[in-house]
Amino acid sequence: MAAKRKKTDDESIEAIDLITLLTPPSAAGCYEVEIQRPLPGEEFDLLKAAADLPDVPEPAQLRSLPAANAIRKPSSTLNQLPASDKPSPQQSEQEIENLLTGLRKPRQPTRLQPLPDIADDSLTRIAAEIAQCQKCDLCKTRNKTVPGAGPDRVRLVFIGEAPGGDEDATGIPFVGRAGQHLDKILAAAGFKREEVFICNILKCRPPENRDPTLSEMISCTPYLQRQLRLLKPALIACLGNVAVKFVIGPESPGITRIHGQWFNSIFDIPTMAMYHPSFLLRSQGREKGSPNWQMWQDIQALKQRYDSL
Template sequence: MDERRRLDYLGAMGVDVWVPRLVAAGRIESSDEIAVVEPSRILPPARVSDPADLRPVSPSAQPIPRTPPAHAEAHEVAPNPVVPGPVASGPVGPALPEALSPPDPALMDWDALAAAVSGCRACGLCETRTNTVFGVGDRNADLLIIGEAPGAEEDRAGEPFVGRAGQLLNRMLAAIGLAREQVYIANVLKCRPPGNRDPHPEEARQCEAYLLRQIELLRPRAILCVGRVAAQNILQTDAPLGSLRGRWLTFRTGAIPLRVTYHPAYLLRSPEQKAKAWEDLVEVVRRLRGEGCAVIGKGNDKDQSD
């Protein structure tokens, strides 16, 4: 069979051929000069966007299909298999060792509580304070006085009510026959807020456990809240001070009588309100003496009357 007829047969079978320049010129000397190209080696014309993409494809560049042996199918394992197991109902991971758990103020005595407050970093106020202000006075006192937060002078001294407001508070106590050393004085916050601003709710929450433990350890017969912020935080209300003062309230559980009065710093700015503050103080001392009302006792460690 001559080469011309062979080319015709190949064309009829759908086999494309590449004819060298010699064949095109009609000078075919050997069949080795004809390279048969299978259709799968040529890019479909519909997918070609640039004539430059029509390049000869080397057979060595084509991927060789791999057919897995029949016996391997039974042992095929998916990558990273997920093995079903029991679903844990408790917390994930091991529990923290007891030594790493934050200490519970409710379990502390006075000294441990004071040390915890001194090293407290539960809120951002620890970054701006000079000293923490834990509290001062008789740890067996009948009367607990609660203020709002330390001011600049209290922050420097580490003691509540040491400025002009503190001096007025001392005179108010002396007027009802009590010395500063005979009562216990604490604040809602143990650190000074910058610029003496009102405490933020989250700051008061961080200090709350410390104050509650102080009240529990002290077990006072009466609480005197001085100022709106202290009263609202202790009573957990947003009522104005004017509606809170002038009557007896109770501290949360109802076991301790509580009275609200004006803050000494406010009385320095508004001396005309001192008469109302005096009325509140008189009621407090009457409560402590048990005049005309029941006295909340502490068992046998304290007398029921003065």
């Protein structure tokens, strides 16, 4: 009887399901697998990887724009912006496709005022102006403003809707549980967070993390316009339904229908609609077709276009 062959080290390495890797934990810091370097670019099903990959760098190592405001007492909650995540049942498939076709075409921005020329404008100057901003009532409830984080010139900008509690406390975007999950996804796709710029439409946290109002987003948009003018990105990734409907267009169907697709934005920059990481935190599914699975397909498509620039 032949002796039983001993497994090699490579054969002993456990296959890590990438969906398990990218599925958010039930509590912060409870990921079973930590990653830093990009994972191999094989098919989505199974990937061979060592179980002792190093940790992702802490957000504190990122370059963040300065932001400081005195702590103030919160005021009453403002009216919420109505949200519709799914297309109306009355809309036929052809009507929806016609809408999407129109959103993909170059068009004149309809909601943006022309920016004046500002001599010696810079991200630092914009951050300082944001810290003193009193254009809306959010200045009465914020702790710190959150202008954005990243280098002075980038090819890709991620835009969310508004800061949350952790961001309001630190002045740095996407540092809470949702931000940690976004870091995992970026690293798995081969992005380095320090090579992209990450920000929100609003630079102050809405009370109780409610949705931004349209008037608040319009008040903050000139800051975002100036940031994009300086950053000169080739691509935008828009995170979440509220941001998508503002940056791509209010007539766009919900994020569940158009995620992973490219559109022209009000900034006249090619923009991909993507799930917000906070939504992925609420969606623990890991099967094919689940939001986490879809997000992995979308981030790979984004990386492919990014690498082709």
